[in-house]
Amino acid sequence: MSKVKKRWIVGLFILVVLVISSIYLSKVNIPVLEPKGPIADQEFRLLLEVTGLMLIVVLPVFILLGYIVYRYSDQNKKKRPYSPNWDHNLLVEGIWWFIPTALIVVLAIITWRATYALNPYKPIASNNAPIVIQVVSMDWKWLFIYPKYNIATVNKIVFPVNTPVHFYITSNAPMNSLWIPQLSGQIYAMAGMRTQLYIMANQIGNYRGSSANISGIGFAGMVFDAQATTNNIFNAWIRKVSSSPPLNKASYLQLSKPSLYVKPKYYSRPIPNLFNDLVLSYLMPKYEQRKIGIAWIN
Amino acid sequence: MDKLNYFASFWLGKLNLKALPPNAIQMGGAIMIVSILIGLLLFITFTKRWKWLYKEWLTTQDPKKIGVMYILVALGMLLRGGADVALLRTQQSISVGHNMGILSASHFQQIVSAHGTIMIFFVAMGLMFGLINLIVPMQIGARDVAFPFLNATGFWLFFAGMILVNASLVLGDFAATGWLAYPPLSELKYSPTVGVDYWIWSLEIAGAGSLMAGINFIVTILKMRVKGMSFMKMPMFVWSVLGAMFLVAFAFPILTVTLSLLALDRDLGTHFFTAGGGGNMMMYVNLIWAWGHPEVYILVLPSFGIFSEIVATFSRKKLFGYSSMVWAIAAIVLLSFTVWLHHFFTMGAGSNVNGFFGIMTMIIAIPTGVKLFNWLFTMYRGKIKLDSTLLWFIGFVVIFTIGGMAGVLLAVPPIDYQLHNSLFLVAHFHMMIVGGVLFGDFAGISYWFPKIFGFKLNERLGRLVFWFWFVGFLVAFIPLYILGFMGATRRLDHYSAGLGWQALFVVAAFGVVLIGIGVGLQILQIVVSIKDRRKLRDVSGDPWNGRTLEWSTPSPVPFYSFARLPLVSERDAFWAAKRLKQKDTRPYEDISIPKNTPLSMVIAGGAFALGFGIVWHIWWMAILGLVIIIVTIIVRSMDEHTEYILPAAEVERLDRMYAAGGSN
Numbered sequence: 001m002s003k004v005k006k007r008w009i010v011g012l013f014i015l016v017v018l019v020i021s022s023i024y025l026s027k028v029n030i031p032v033l034e035p036k037g038p039i040a041d042q043e044f045r046l047l048l049e050v051t052g053l054m055l056i057v058v059l060p061v062f063i064l065l066g067y068i069v070y071r072y073s074d075q076n077k078k079k080r081p082y083s084p085n086w087d088h089n090l091l092v093e094g095i096w097w098f099i100p101t102a103l104i105v106v107l108a109i110i111t112w113r114a115t116y117a118l119n120p121y122k123p124i125a126s127n128n129a130p131i132v133i134q135v136v137s138m139d140w141k142w143l144f145i146y147p148k149y150n151i152a153t154v155n156k157i158v159f160p161v162n163t164p165v166h167f168y169i170t171s172n173a174p175m176n177s178l179w180i181p182q183l184s185g186q187i188y189a190m191a192g193m194r195t196q197l198y199i200m201a202n203q204i205g206n207y208r209g210s211s212a213n214i215s216g217i218g219f220a221g222m223v224f225d226a227q228a229t230t231n232n233i234f235n236a237w238i239r240k241v242s243s244s245p246p247l248n249k250a251s252y253l254q255l256s257k258p259s260l261y262v263k264p265k266y267y268s269r270p271i272p273n274l275f276n277d278l279v280l281s282y283l284m285p286k287y288e289q290r291k292i293g294i295a296w297i298n
Numbered sequence: 299m300d301k302l303n304y305f306a307s308f309w310l311g312k313l314n315l316k317a318l319p320p321n322a323i324q325m326g327g328a329i330m331i332v333s334i335l336i337g338l339l340l341f342i343t344f345t346k347r348w349k350w351l352y353k354e355w356l357t358t359q360d361p362k363k364i365g366v367m368y369i370l371v372a373l374g375m376l377l378r379g380g381a382d383v384a385l386l387r388t389q390q391s392i393s394v395g396h397n398m399g400i401l402s403a404s405h406f407q408q409i410v411s412a413h414g415t416i417m418i419f420f421v422a423m424g425l426m427f428g429l430i431n432l433i434v435p436m437q438i439g440a441r442d443v444a445f446p447f448l449n450a451t452g453f454w455l456f457f458a459g460m461i462l463v464n465a466s467l468v469l470g471d472f473a474a475t476g477w478l479a480y481p482p483l484s485e486l487k488y489s490p491t492v493g494v495d496y497w498i499w500s501l502e503i504a505g506a507g508s509l510m511a512g513i514n515f516i517v518t519i520l521k522m523r524v525k526g527m528s529f530m531k532m533p534m535f536v537w538s539v540l541g542a543m544f545l546v547a548f549a550f551p552i553l554t555v556t557l558s559l560l561a562l563d564r565d566l567g568t569h570f571f572t573a574g575g576g577g578n579m580m581m582y583v584n585l586i587w588a589w590g591h592p593e594v595y596i597l598v599l600p601s602f603g604i605f606s607e608i609v610a611t612f613s614r615k616k617l618f619g620y621s622s623m624v625w626a627i628a629a630i631v632l633l634s635f636t637v638w639l640h641h642f643f644t645m646g647a648g649s650n651v652n653g654f655f656g657i658m659t660m661i662i663a664i665p666t667g668v669k670l671f672n673w674l675f676t677m678y679r680g681k682i683k684l685d686s687t688l689l690w691f692i693g694f695v696v697i698f699t700i701g702g703m704a705g706v707l708l709a710v711p712p713i714d715y716q717l718h719n720s721l722f723l724v725a726h727f728h729m730m731i732v733g734g735v736l737f738g739d740f741a742g743i744s745y746w747f748p749k750i751f752g753f754k755l756n757e758r759l760g761r762l763v764f765w766f767w768f769v770g771f772l773v774a775f776i777p778l779y780i781l782g783f784m785g786a787t788r789r790l791d792h793y794s795a796g797l798g799w800q801a802l803f804v805v806a807a808f809g810v811v812l813i814g815i816g817v818g819l820q821i822l823q824i825v826v827s828i829k830d831r832r833k834l835r836d837v838s839g840d841p842w843n844g845r846t847l848e849w850s851t852p853s854p855v856p857f858y859s860f861a862r863l864p865l866v867s868e869r870d871a872f873w874a875a876k877r878l879k880q881k882d883t884r885p886y887e888d889i890s891i892p893k894n895t896p897l898s899m900v901i902a903g904g905a906f907a908l909g910f911g912i913v914w915h916i917w918w919m920a921i922l923g924l925v926i927i928i929v930t931i932i933v934r935s936m937d938e939h940t941e942y943i944l945p946a947a948e949v950e951r952l953d954r955m956y957a958a959g960g961s962n
Contacts, residue, residue, distance in 0.1 A: 025780065028798030032716050032783040043716050050710055054703050057667060064674050065695055072613070073682045083679045087616035092675065093668075097622070100667035108657040111710045115653040118712035120646070174483035175579060177644060177719060181785040185715020188645045190580065191482060191573035195646035208797075212719040212787040214476045215483055217403040220792045282574045298574065 031181035036203045036228070038124065039184035046114050050107065057103055120187050120197045123164065130164035130198070133157060134275040137169075137176035137189040137211065139258040140218025145270050151241045154255070155224040156264035160234045161204050167197040170279050172256060172298060176219075177212035180226050186212050192282030201228030221261035241266045247274075249296065256298075311916035312492065317469045323385075324405060328468040357894035359446040360857055362750060364453045365431030369743065371460055372424025375416050378464070380817060382413040387807035395795030406791035407474035408493060412463070414477025415497060419504050420460050422597045422731060425739035427456070427511050430539050430600060433746055434515060436848035436855065437533045439524025439864045439871075444517035446892040447934065452510035454902030459504025462909050466496040470913070473497035476789060478590065479560070481582050482573035486564045492913050495564065498557045499909035505553050506905070512546030515539060524847075526866035533846045533870075534623055538603030541627040542596045545634060549592035556585040565912070580645055587638035595634040597731065599627060601738025602669060605691050608741055609673045611842050612688040613680030616870060619672040626665035626672075633662045643711045644718050652711040659709035663702065670695065686760030687842075690741035693768040694733055701729025704779065722782025725775045732771060740767075748836040752854035756830065759823035766816030774809025777802040845873040852956040858889050858944060861953035886946040886953070893942050900930045 035041040072080055116122075123130065134145040145152045159165050169178055171189040179186030183199040189211075201207070211222035229237075245251065247267035252274070255265075271277075277294045289295035306314070319325040342348055355363060389406055393399025401409070431453075435443055443449050466472040470492040475484045484494045519540045523532070532540075559570040560582065569575035571582040610617040617623065639647070639655040673691070682688070704726035708714050717723055748754045781802050786793070793799055827834055840849040847864050848855070850872045862884055868874050904926030911920030 024798075024801060028784070030780070030783045031785045040716070043712050046710065047707060047713050047716070050707055050713065051703070054706055058699055058703055061670060061674070061695070061699055065692065068674055068677045069682060069684070069692060072677060072680050073684055075684060081679050082615075082681055084615045086679060087618050087620060087676075093619050093622050093672075096668055096671040097664070100664045104660050104664055107660055107706070107710075111656045111660065112653045115656060115711045116649045118715070119649045120715065171573075174488050174573075175480060179719075179785070179787070181716060185712065186644050186718060187715070188642070190645070192578075193580075193646075208785060210785070210787060213480075214407065214789045216488060217407070217474070219407075220403065220790045223794065283576075285575055 031208065035182055036205060036207065037183040037199060037201045039118065039199055040182055042114075042118055043185055046110075046118075049110065053103060053107060053110075057100060118185075120185070120195075122198065123166070124198045124200050126162070126164050126200065128160070128163040130166040131159050132166045132168070133159075135167050135169040135178060135189065136275065136278060137171040137173060137178070137215070137222070138256055139173040139216060140222050140260060141255075141262040142178070142209075142211075142222060142224050143172075143255065144224075145275055146238075147275075149238050149242070150269055151238065151244070152247045152267040152270040153241065154265035154267075155222075155262055156227070156266075157209075157224065158227045158229060158234055158237045159201070160231045161201050161228045164198055164200045167199070168275065169195045169197060170275065172278055174215040175213050176215045176222065178209065179212045180207050180209040182207045183226065183228075188213065192279060194279050201226075204228055204230065216258075218258065218260040225264070242268050244268045247271060253296070308918070309916070311911070311914040311919075313469065313914045313916065317492075319468070321402070321405075323401065324467075331464055331467050352896075353894065356899060357896045359442075359450050359892040359894060359898075361431040361435055361443050361446070361449060362855060362857070362859075364450055365428045365433075366750065368424050368428030368431060368453060368456070371457060372421050372428060375420040375424065375460060376817070379413050379416040379421055380814065382409045382416070383810055384814065385409055386413065387803065387810050389791060390803045391800065391807045393792045394800050398792060401791065403791045404471075404474050407476075407789060408472040410789050411473045411475055411477050411479070411493075411497065412466075415473075415501070416463060418477065418593070418597075418731075419501060420456070420463065422735050422739070423504075423508060424456065425736070425743075426542075426597055426600050427453070427508070429604065429739060429742045429746070430511075430515060432750060433742075433848055434536055434539055435518065435522070436749075436851065436859055437536050437846050438519060438522060438527060439847050439860065439866060440518065440522040441859045441863075441889065442522075442892065443514055444522055445514045447895065447898060447940070448510050449514045450895075450898035451901050452507040452514065454898045455507030455510070455905055456504050458902040458906040458909070459500040459502075459507065461906060462496060462500035462503065462913075465910065466493065470496065478586050480586075481560065481563070481571035481577070481579045484560065485572050487572070495561070495913040498561050498564075499913055502554060502557050502561075503902075503905045503909050505550050505557070508546055509550040509554070512543045512550065515543045516547060519543070524863050524866055527871070530621065530624070531866060531869045531871070533603075534606035534617055534620070535600070535603035535846075537624055537627055538599040538606070541631040542599040544631060545592045545596045545599070548635070549589045549596065552585060553589040553593075556582060556589065559585075561912070565915075580642075583642055583645070584638065587641045588635070591638045591641065592634045594727075594730065595630055597735040598738075599630065601694075601735050601742075602627075604738045604742040604745070605673060605694065607846065608687055608691055608745055609676045610870075611745075611844055612683045612685060613677045614683070614843065615676055615680035616845075617672070618676040618678075619668075620869065622668055623672055626668050629665040630662060633658065633665075637662065640709055640714070643714045649711075656709050656711045656714075660706055663706055666702065670699070685842075686757055686764050687741050687744045689761065689764045689768075690737045690744075693764065694737045694741075697729050697733030697737070697768075697771065701726055701733055705730065717782055719787050720782035721778040721786045721788055724788050725778035725782065728775055728778075737767075745842070746848070748834075748841045748853050749839075749848055749851070749855055750853075751831075752836060753827065753831040753834040754836060754841055755827045756823050756834070759819055759826060763816050763819045763823055766812055766819060770809050770812025770814075770816055772809070773812055774806050777806045777809075781806075840872075840876075845870040847872050850875065856952060856956055858891060858949065858952075861949050862886060886950045888946050889944040889949055890941045891944055893940055895934075895940070897930050897934050901927050904930065 035044045132147055136143040141154050143152060143154055144157050169187060169189045171191045176189040177186045178189055183201055187195045187197045205228055207226045209224045209226045211219060244266040247270040252271060278297055281289050281294045281297045286295055319328045342351060386409055389399040389401045473479050473493040475489060475494060479494055479497055482488055519536055562568045563570050563572055569577040571577050571579050606617055637655055637659045640659045643652050708717055708726060744755050744760055781799055784799060786799050836853040839852040850864055851859060862882055904923045907919050907923030911923055
């Protein structure tokens with residue numbers, strides 16, 4: 001087979017692969033690239049912007065590589081200039097110290113601004129008051145407490161569309177990371193610490209949430225459903241959950257036992273102050289916990 | 299009965315029959331590793347090679363032989379780490395929806411952790427230290443390293459750590475925590491088995507070995523350069539190794555301390571990193587990455603150095619922008635200690651903290667980009683010989699650039715929130731470590747192989763190996779970028795159906811098959827080359843028209859390296875010498891050479907006993923190991939006759955013989 005023919009076949013093969021994969025990818029859901037809320041949307045735009053800027057340096061590298069290897073290869077029979085001792089040129093070296101530096105300066109400015117703008121602790125501007133949800137990662141499920149509505153759920157949250165949700169996050173177990181890619185980036189859940197995250201959905205839908213940090217054998221099953229819906233459906237859901245069994249000491253202790261691939265569960269009237277007491281309990285020794293009556297909690 | 303229990307727990311600690319593998323797959327792994335070991339021992343016994351092995355290899359202080367042993371261990375571990383991958387990707391291709399796959403979650407997670415640990419500590423580090431041992435002394439015109447005994451001990455500690463990791467296949471289990479074992483998951487409360495202890499102690503031991511090797515090579519490069527080789531005349535590989543070894547010297551103590559604190563938590567009940575009791579897990583995460591990020595540069599800098607040598611040689615042209623390259627290395631060394639926090643932007647630090655570390659991370663892209671342009675312009679106006687050795691470089695540029703782009707994305711904190719701990723991240727760092735580090739080491743092996751063994755590797759197979767690795771690698775990792783965008787996190791042993799992930803995992807697994815064929819061909823390449831060694835023999839000592847001092851010696855290089863120390867007056871000293879065609883008429887001199895000693899091995903044996911003893915709480919064994927180490931060090935320091943003299947007349951005789959093309 002001639003070299004040219006071989007190249008055609010390789011090229012054709014790559015083309016076929018590209019076509020098949022783009023057809024496949026157009027049919028599946030790619031959450032990070034299909035944001036459904038303002039935070040994830042800005043993060044996605046930032047991703048495109050930074051990628052575009054980097055191509056300014058990366059494309060020349062690829063073109064130069066191909067060009068130089070082709071032109072100066074000794075398999076190329078045409079006569080080419082050969083300067084075996086040319087090893088220094090202040091101007092050209094200056095240029096390629098300068099170009100990446102200039103690019104990084106631009107990227108640095110973008111990064112600095114974006115880091116402030118997309119600080120996960122920053123409230124989302126909205127006419128609707130945020131809904132507070134306290135999140136506890138447990139072995140191996142997520143407990144969500146709605147303090148204002150006096151309910152709690154496991155592996156399922158519902159909230160109205162176009163309304164910010166304010167998560168307070170901690171862990172009753174090894175470290176986890178709360179991630180709903182279509183709505184926003186992730187943040188760690190750590191025992192004895194409280195992190196925060198604001199999200200908002202601007203489209204009705206069910207979004208997949210999961211833990212992004214390994215936390216033991218049930219980690220792969222720490223998946224939950226985040227449902228953004230209308231105010232009416234949300235209120236109806238709250239009423240329905242309010243009639244569930246209570247999250248008292250007994251049911252909490254039952255729940256905190258390790259369990260795998262947990263289906264959604266609903267509780268009413270969670271123990272008051274459960275979230276804060278849990279964070280606190282990891283910050284003090286047992287005898288101190290007993291003094292203030294939170295020793296039972298972990 | 300109580301007495302018997304007491305007796306057993308004194309002698310065996312926590313070790314009992316339950317430590318044997320619990321299921322068929324794990325048992326299979328154990329049987330395989332044990333039978334490989336027995337097979338090796340039987341082979342050596344039947345071919346009557348014990349004496350030869352002991353005299354020529356196990357007790358050697360010659361850095362060239364130590365280098366070969368490093369590389370052999372590393373290649374063996376590459377097979378182990380690769381077998382791990384085969385299991386992981388098989389599981390992920392089938393464990394969807396109702397199908398739970400072939401591995402239990404715990405076993406899957408152990409394999410994940412073992413794969414990472416082995417590939418970094420015992421493959422990448424092993425290949426790197428192997429090539430450094432082989433080449434750095436020769437490139438600076440030295441016959442030996444500064445501290446040969448320390449160097450040999452470093453290797454044997456690396457070996458002991460390797461044995462300890464693999465022992466976990468047979469007795470007990472391995473950490474199921476990911477390769478960096480974040481607490482509180484790695485604390486006793488959540489990981490009560492010996493797995494994490496195996497992880498801690500194999501890294502403690504291997505890490506101590508790395509620190510020794512690092513110190514040895516800093517001193518070697520600073521103090522043992524041949525007369526005339528000033529800093530700015532050193533080959534670029536030597537510069538990059540110097541940078542990497544400074545990183546080793548500053549970073550590895552952090553690892554040692556961090557692991558020790560975790561061990562104290564587990565064995566003595568302290569609360570450095572525990573959840574509760576005043577422990578702080580994020581302290582561990584900070585510390586481990588204060589070692590872990592420099593570690594990446596420890597691995598990649600020597601590879602950069604190898605590429606610098608190869609690009610210049612195969613373009614038959616001087617390296618472009620030498621001083622730029624040196625400053626770029628210096629910049630990378632300094633910056634690599636200022637970016638560790640980018641591994642956990644998602645812990646909830648403030649914007650100024652995240653912004654600072656994000657920008658510092660991007661700044662590293664500048665010197666790296668400069669190096670890339672310098673390599674390209676080394677090829678510009680050269681005469682490029684497209685050997686398989688250079689193909690690795692071209693593959694590296696393609697993969698490293700794509701991976702680097704992904705890296706800059708991850709350096710922007712808000713983008714990182716979306717991609718952290720996803721398979722996008724996994725694809726990124728594999729592109730850096732496989733494309734950057736491993737490809738460089740492979741290029742180095744095929745480049746320097748004739749110098750060490752006296753014959754070249756089969757070129758046709760070499761090209762095939764490259765193409766399988768390169769294409770296989772892209773097929774295995776491009777889908778992971780997409781999976782990351784699809785929300786797939788790392789270390790998942792199972793996922794629900796209907797996410798569209800399975801097809802991509804299957805493609806990735808196919809990529810692993812292609813890489814596997816590449817590895818098979820690599821083994822075939824070595825076998826075929828050994829068979830054809832007469833045809834592939836390098837009689838000149840300089841098969842690639844090299845530029846640096848190692849090529850001035852005959853191939854295979856004699857044990858004393860240089861009969862007469864080389865003369866250096868400019869950069870690329872051997873290239874200059876070839877041009878001047880001067881005949882060396884200086885008289886030969888006596889050479890002092892370190893004597894062989896088994897004590898390095900004894901120290902490593904003690905370290906293994908110490909580690910294994912602590913893992914299983916067999917305290918007499920741990921104490922015995924410690925005593926062995928201390929006594930051996932004392933005995934060794936009393937010995938004042940650690941070298942012997944090779945007389946000038948003998949050097950002359952050997953040199954004439956090698957010059958005439960003879961071999962010993």
